[in-house]
Amino acid sequence: MTSATAKAVGPAPDGGTPAEGRDGSTPDLGQRIAAVTRAAEEHLDETERDAVFPEHALAEMRRTGLLGLLVPVEYGGLGGTVTDLVDVSMALGRTDMSVAMILAMHCQQSEAIVRYAASGLREELLRQLASGHLYLASVTTEPGKGGHLFRSYAPLREGEDTLEINRTAPIVTGGTVADGFLITMRSPQATADHHVSLVYAHRHQLRVEGAGVWCPMGMRASHSVPLTLTGTIPARQVIGEHGAFHRIAQSVFGPLAHLGWSAAWLGTAAGALSRVLRLLRDPAGRKRLDLGSELLMTRLSRARARLDTVHALLRRTEALVASGADLSAASSQLLLNNLKITAAEECYRAVDLLVDAVGLRHGYLQDSPTRLEKTLRDLRSAVLNYSNDRLHLADGQLCLLDPGVRFA
Ligand SMILES: Cc1cc2nc3c(=O)[nH]c(=O)nc-3n(C[C@H](O)[C@H](O)[C@H](O)COP(=O)(O)OP(=O)(O)OC[C@H]3O[C@@H](n4cnc5c(N)ncnc54)[C@H](O)[C@@H]3O)c2cc1C
Structure with a gap:
């Protein structure tokens, strides 16, 4: 069981730490996310154009304590759960997939420290994570x-x-x-x-x-x-001890990477669908689009269906990880891998469908408020980010270990 499973987001540490809001109160998770999102949105043109790191968003992750999301409360962290990690990654993905991946990957690293670092080093690093001084x-x-x-x-x-x-x-x-x-x-x-x-x-x-x-x-x-x-x-x-990485990978890196990445991709695709729907509902924006078109309705429906499928799989896999079940079982590994494979493919396909749905002006041009052009480029990385081909190869072997086809 990951230590991220049994916890709930607790209060931010006292005494002027980065987890406090500007007015000194303790903002909830939604407020922390909103602060990072605002900074990401404000600098999106520049980080995208120049391919530079979103330093302002990172500064907000430090200030709001989100870098310590999975760090236990006794070390000053937020004591967040795996559900919090999924929720935060999805929420940030709606604005920028890079920012969501940055936090998701950092949290995956921090959980390895929570669970496997030796005493002494562990306490030192957890306090640094909680205070916003350690981005991994x-x-x-x-x-x-x-x-x-x-x-x-x-x-x-x-x-x-x-x-x-x-x-x-x-x-x-x-x-x-x-x-x-x-x-x-x-x-x-x-x-x-x-x-x-x-x-x-x-x-x-x-x-x-x-x-x-x-x-x-x-x-x-x-x-x-x-x-x-x-x-x-x-x-x-x-x-952990020397040679123990496979255990860390199986219990922390794999599960949290697949959950965090998939949540970031789903949030990214959901953000794109939301922007398209707002455009279609806006009397000024929809002038060039025919809401009576059956083709448009069908494409919207298919895009939404893909996202609902990924969401169901994501929440099921999150529940499995949160349950503390033995993740080394073939059925659990298959579910974790298939979440990553499916989310990578379906989120990309959903956004690709939206490009067809709204056409050249709002589907292909960079200056459209739908941002489909950027979203599609970002999501193209999903199947490559730990190659789906490699996961299929592993899944084929795992299938042979589960002749009864038992589902996790
Ligand atoms: C945006 C982004 C950020 C990243 N950040 C980091 C990071 O911070 N740190 C980090 O360490 N990595 C990072 N990665 C790397 C990522 O996790 C993958 O490891 C990497 O993308 C794989 O690179 P690759 O495609 O060249 O290699 P491979 O996995 O070797 O794949 C190359 C090609 O060979 C095929 N292939 C190779 N071997 C096999 C096999 N045995 N079975 C089936 N197919 C095979 C694959 O299908 C693929 O087409 C990042 C990747 C992306 C896209």
């Missing part, structure tokens, strides 16, 4: 293995009570601004590529060098740059 980046992708999560080729070398990091990272969301990194590397005593360790490194413990530019089709504000990371960290900064 993820380093799992590696040259030569693509997104293959359970392998690492870069060797983690042991010194006397130290670990030496030398890691090429082809794509690190928020890598230029992150305060700390969770990095997968080949374990010191590894005898096979799948003996992988997860380590934490503060930014100041590393030399962080840019290794290229970020100029993508979509997800431009995620600023997912290539980096080279080198440095020496204390041996106690291994998360």
Whole structure:
């Protein structure tokens, strides 16, 4: 059971911490989300045009305590649940998918610390997360293995009570601004590529060098740059024991990534549908569109049906994770994988349908208030972000382990 399962969002910490509102009161989750959304919206043109990190939105995540969403209340965090993570990711996705992914991925990293960091390091990092001083980046992708999560080729070398990091990272969301990194590397005593360790490194413990530019089709504000990371960290900064990454991946990274990403994608597609519907209902905006068109009605219906399907699957999977069930069972892994596969495909298809529904002016031009052009580019990344092909391959093998076809 993840510690994010049994908790409810509690009060923000006392004493002028970033979790307090401007007037000193404690804003609820909705107010915290609204503050981040406002900052994201205000700078959307610039982050999209220049493919730069949404620093103002991050500042609001720090100030409102959202970086500590899954951190237990006793460490000053919000003590949020997996449902809170889904709700926040969906809500932010309605404004900008990059901002939603930034927070969802950060929360996935922070939960690994909550559950697996050794005492001492754990307390130190949880307090930093709760106070908004620790934004975490993820380093799992590696040259030569693509997104293959359970392998690492870069060797983690042991010194006397130290670990030496030398890691090429082809794509690190928020890598230029992150305060700390969770990095997968080949374990010191590894005898096979799948003996992988997860380590934490503060930014100041590393030399962080840019290794290229970020100029993508979509997800431009995620600023997912290539980096080279080198440095020496204390041996106690291994998360879980050496070689234990597969357990962390199965219990935390996989479930929370698939839930958080899918929620971000669903929120993004729902935001697009909402903007289209508002345009259609607005007497001024709908002048060039025929609300009597059966084709238009059918397309709206099909888009909505796709989103309702993803929403049902998302909430079912969220309930499974929140229940504390053993997620290593084949049926649970299949459900988690199929959520990611289905959300990635269906959210993209729903928005693609909307482009046909409203046509060139509001479906294809950048300056339309529907923002379908940007939304479609952003959602195109979903099947690639941990490749659906890889998940289908894993699912095929999981199917063979469940000949009775029992559903989680
Ligand atoms: C916006 C965005 C942000 C990201 N941020 C981060 C981040 O912060 N940190 C991080 O570490 N990573 C990040 N990633 C990387 C992501 O998680 C994936 O690991 C990565 O996109 C996979 O890259 P790939 O397509 O080159 O590699 P692969 O997964 O290797 O896929 C390449 C191609 O080969 C095919 N393929 C390869 N091997 C197999 C196989 N065994 N079975 C079936 N098909 C196969 C795939 O279908 C695909 O078409 C991000 C990705 C995106 C899109």
